[in-house]
Amino acid sequence: MLDDWIRAACAELGLDPADMHRDLILDVARDVAHGVARPAAPLTAYLMGLAVGRGTPVRDAAARLTEMAESWPGNPD
Numbered sequence: 001m002l003d004d005w006i007r008a009a010c011a012e013l014g015l016d017p018a019d020m021h022r023d024l025i026l027d028v029a030r031d032v033a034h035g036v037a038r039p040a041a042p043l044t045a046y047l048m049g050l051a052v053g054r055g056t057p058v059r060d061a062a063a064r065l066t067e068m069a070e071s072w073p074g075n076p077d
Contacts, residue, residue, distance in 0.1 A: 006020055021058050024058065025048070027062070028048060028065050029044065031065075031069040034069075035075040036072050036075070044065055048061045
């Protein structure tokens, strides 16, 4: 069902599903949800999308955000 949604959402927005880094985005969202706060996960995914849209490589953005989440004050890890 998730893949169907992604394909349909990409079609609606005129995006290529091949550009979707599903697992990477979900990993970042998980790290942020656990290391910062649950509501920060979708907002961070949106910010990551903005950065990528402006030219930041997706893996660089993901690595920077994951590092931030892992070192965020109050992170239980």
